[in-house]
Amino acid sequence: MGFFGPARQGRKDDVELGKGLWRRAHDRFHRGLDRYHQVLEGVEDEQLYDELVHIANQLADLSPRVRLVCVEAQRLVPSDGLDIPGSLAGVHRALSKAGNSLATTAEAAAMLRLAVGPIPVGAASVHRRAEAVFEQVAEAERLLSEAGG
Known part of the structure; x- marks a missing residue:
């Protein structure tokens, strides 16, 4: 990505996502993804x-969708x-929940990492938490679509 890559991406994010609510929702989601990968x-x-x-890959696939919701919300x-914003409060709520659920998904994965001995149910707890992330991103998309985005 070259020396100026991060600065250019930051400026692009400022233009597309703004510096307020939608940028924060986007960045919160990405911090959760980073934490999960760590x-x-x-x-x-x-x-x-x-x-x-496998779960990480599915969560990462949500990243462009979250960005698209945030960019469109910033445009609207x-x-x-x-x-x-009142008209998109539900979109923001769903994105916030998705970011929080992603953080708890990473926490559940960390707990499994620390488990001693065989894990009888595998990553079932992580799957359940990840499912909430998928549902909340879909809800944000649905609400944005209903709002005209």
Whole structure:
């Protein structure tokens, strides 16, 4: 990505996402993804690792969708502050829940990483939490579509 890559991406994000609410929702989601991937580094059980990587790939596939929702929301109701726009409050709520659920998904993966001995149900708890992330991103997309985005 070259020396100026991160600066250019930051400026592009400022233009597309603004510097307010939608940018924060986008960045929160990406911090959760980063955290989940960091957790993978310490997984020693190969079968568990493969299962968690599969979940990581599915969560990463949500990234462009979250960005698209945030970009479109910024276009419809620009935000440079922290005020939640009434017409897209549900979109923001769904994105916030998705970011929080992603953080708890990473936490569940970290707990599995620390488990001693065989894990009888594998990554079932991580799957359940990841499912909430998928549902909340879909809800944000649905609400945005209903709002005209």
